[in-house]
Amino acid sequence: MATSVYETVLIGTCDGVIDKKKNTSYSTNKIGDRPDLLPIITLQYPICSLCQRGLSHVVQIYCPLAASPYHRTINVFACTNLQCCGKSESWIVLRSQCLDDDIKARQDDKTTPYTESAMSRTDWCDEADDWGMDDEEQEKVAESSAQMPSDSTSEGNDVSIRLQDLCIDGGDQSALEPTDVPVFKSFYISVMEESDLGGYHDMDHENKLLREYEDREGKIVREIQSCGSGKAQEEYEKATAKHGDEAFTSFIKKISLCPEQVLRYSWAGSPLFITEPPSNVNQMVSCCGHCGAPRVFEFQLMPALVSLLSSADTSSDISLEFGTVLVYTCRNSCWKSGSTIPVEEFLVVQPDPDQKLFK
Template identity: 80%
Template sequence: MATSIHETVLIGICDGAIDKKKNASYCTNKIGDRPDLLPIITLQYPSCSLCQRGLSHVVQVYCPLAASPYHRTINVFACTSPQCYGKSESWIVLRSQCLEDDIKERQDHKTTQCAEPTMSRTDWCDEADDWGMDDEVAISAVEKPIDSVGEGNDVSSKLQELCIDGGVDHQSAPQSDNVPVFKPFYISVMEETDLDGFQDVDHENELLREYEERERVSVEEIQSCESGEAREEYEKGTAKHGDDTFTGFMKKISLCPEQVLRYSWNGSPLFIMKPPCNASQMVPSCSHCGSLRVFEFQLMPALVSLLGSADTNSEISLEFGTVLVYTCRNSCWKSGSTVPVEEFLFVQPDPDQKYFK
């Protein structure tokens, strides 16, 4: 399904490793590590429905919704067993919420505080156009990580400021010590429309060169196809792997192949392979309030190469093409609840995974 011209898509990229001496907070967008729980939330680590192993934390996204009084965090977990790769049943996505008053009640018990988010709830997810962006009001930062894109780049000045806070209450997750942990990285955010100014020349050019050699296509020529005749000629061509959906996927992300996350609340997913005919019917309604679920974000292939073990004495990995996350349209939440709500996701494998590493 193509992204509508009216949709705003936000792109997440890796923005440097998280210092082991500091702890991230629930309002930090990050890769790996352990989840950082909202103050009132308790979590028992989820297990794989296929092999019963504990699931490792993959990403954390702080994403309050427009006109909502709730802080809102989404955590995605996956099984690192090779036999479970590429299977939706080996993943889980959990949504957590709490009110500002709940956080204030717990502040006295924190040794390190995260600066209170001052952005209006209406600035978030109004058609997802302010996810992680500075718009006069932003999350204050104790420290901004080193910009992996480069200090002189125009886009880097727009990337999200990140804050530091206490970590997970591990007493609420007694199984966590036995679960493999991925290396922690910050995720910074930009609008897809800003990608014309994004340059990470060496890595980007290498990815594009490998892709063009493999598929026998020129991304530059594809992007210049503006006339109907040229577009029709391109669409009639067949990539070497024979998958037009994958070719379209590569074309869409060619300006930033290292994007690890695409966010578009109530937008359209970017499929890496042709979805089932009944794809829309595969997404179940919310099991708590019965409302429809909408697409919120997806994990991208470039994330795979970042998912290494935080323990230098062990090796873990994960393979997938893209992971599509759908959440309750109403983002329903029962007052006083302390347990995350499970949402829906499904995984598409990558036909050319090695070209993202």
């Protein structure tokens, strides 16, 4: 998979519990709760292909692409059945899109007007990121978008933003959800660029985690130290982890500046594998089932998310176990004008390599 020399990587972290009294919408980046649908989307709640149980909503990411006129939301679901944990077949990722005109049409149809907050789409794309795309990649996305049917000619066609908590008060549409599907506690997701992590906070917590890793894996790691530039440096002695997996060692090194990250976003960038992937991993990622275009890596869920996935119902006990979940989406982000059904994309679940040590 071709990537740019410099990839913009966005880091998502937990930013507090979502108050049940506050409404969220399709533009809210969040953990857990129920999915918030784009105005025209109808969702038949997904079920596990292994045990046929309803899947629980894990994360919602609002991620419109540069040079595209579409609002764009991705929702990830997983099965909480212990027998299905760690298996890609028990997860599903859905991509939904719609145009500004679709939202306006819905406003006209509603008895109670649909109102956006004072911040419009164009207000927050002037100084935003380009989601890690180089010029060539942006041109390809722009060409693909131009070829897709579109009724929108608004000034918001160049949508280029970072993940953020931009809440637009939505309507009352909700997913067609079985009443017995477990619901995870809900948290906001905030974002920063990985390049800004130097000096993010003091290194005591990170060094503690490194010491624990060192004791567990038998690998010698020197402490992270802040340098004069405000960025952190880490030095690693050559050694072999107990499980012999260099990918895991590299993974730990990469996230050490912010172990609490729950998500890494880099459209068409490089995934961070927690265990050595198969040599044919690129061939394993299937092409888009709708337009036939190759899929590109978009984001991944990180180990710190596991501890946040507990039941919203205090009387029940649910959880998920995984190392990382890699999400791949259609390079063209294809969408049929007028469609009301989400597009299923592709994901790979990698288990935590430490889990096998206890089996």
